[in-house]
Amino acid sequence: MEAALGLMRRMPPKHTETALSALLSLLPRHSSDLLSQVDQPLQVLCDIDGGKEFILCEYNRDADSYRSPWSSKYHPPLEDGTQPSPELRKLEIEANEIFAIYRDQYYEGGISSVYMWEDDNEGFVACFLIKKDGSKTAHGRRGYLEEGAWDAIHVIEVGPEEDGTAHYCLTSTVMLSLTTDDESSGTFSLSGSIRRQMNMDLSVAEGHLCNMGRMIEEMESKMRNSLDQVYFGKTKEMVCTLRPPAEITQMRMPES
């Protein structure tokens, strides 16, 4: 399993799906582990009832059907598909509404979904997802054709309440893909994913959603900063290490 995850960290992100399906066929007994630990670009279905789109992931899947967060119905229809308890479903509905507002404010578009389910430890797990397909719009500088996609997955494990506080464990993954195709620089493709974790014990006085919301917001902002450093900073650094810009070569600077 460790070897499988090692492979996923090295294969080109563009080929994540192929790599994952190859691993699934080699290691069928590890399929649920693989599917939950390997990040794939998010896909979307349309809820027939509301006409709204929702995001597909392992957390709303049962057999080959996916549960919509809007109607809680499975697509394609599934008899006896797993459902959250009525109480949890209420929380889930509220979370979806609020998260949609958050998504609109920060991303000005895109699709969001929240799924919740009870876990074995008397707590529950919530999964917040965002999918934003990049626009070939204002970011077209100097005639660049830019395509970008941002997928974010935030999974929060909420422990049982004890003395008015609960333990929250957030694991976040952001997958980003950027491509430009232009005259002077040919094809330029930068893609990949980063994963981070955050653990907190918080008072439940203001409710779970408030706590989870704060954690996600903080995490997303940290990850945006990492993206700058990792995606663009490190990449640029590597390119310049391979072949330093002309000004430096004249001075013959010692390279590390």
Add this chain to the structure above:
Amino acid sequence: MAEEDAPEVELSGEQKKEIAKWFLLHSPGGEIQYVAKDVRSVLDDDGAYGEAASEAFPAYNKAQMICLDMPRGMGEVLITSFGELEENQFLDPRTAQVGIVDHVKQVCTDARPATDEELPSPYIEEFRCALDAEVLKYVGEAYPKGVCSVYSTKGKDVEGPGSDFELAVVIQAARNSPQNFCTGSWRSVWNIEFKDDIQILELRGKMQVGAHYFEEGNVQLDTKHECKDSTIFQSPEDCAISIASIIRHHETEYLGSLEYCCDAMNAGSTEKASSYSHPFPLA
């Protein structure tokens, strides 16, 4: 989460081999040995792995243009399709040696002098050698850890003026820092057609840059660029100077546009970030 009904279909040896090959061929530059270790473990079938490795490694080594040391301090040999004499024998035109290579271990196990048939004619060698010297100079200045080679690719037996011929310039630079979780590679290939009848040289360059960062995830850069240029047919030394200067010009320009790309994308994605000051609606 629902339970997976995993179909227990046993893959055939051939299928396993193809999968292993796919993983090996898609390894980022400088990482194939790590990938190989993981593939072997996941495949759990040494026979299929062995076959996959024997097919994948040669292709990978040539695509990545890896550089191997020849034994007894005889220099280095670049593994490229231009220098391939047989599947495991590669010519180094600079030293006129042929390296014998173990692809899977990625080492040069032996070397022998090249035969006259394997080397270009003296006429061609004049051009090749002059260009090699100029390119070496350029690569030494521009790339901290670059290697290069110049091959005669067409018309290597041309005896004198009156016929066309072609040379290929190969430049490779790689940085592998597994302890820092990052690797990168620069590869450029320049094909130069010497057109005797119209006394023109036509150059076609292909540059490829890759980078991989994998500390807390998996981020990869993959870029390609092609360009063309031309110059007049002159003496070997003058051709060499002219060609090297064209290569230097285009590669410098490409590096500049890569930097620009990174900066532009960076600004583009964080432009929105700076407007992120709204607290979560509930809070």
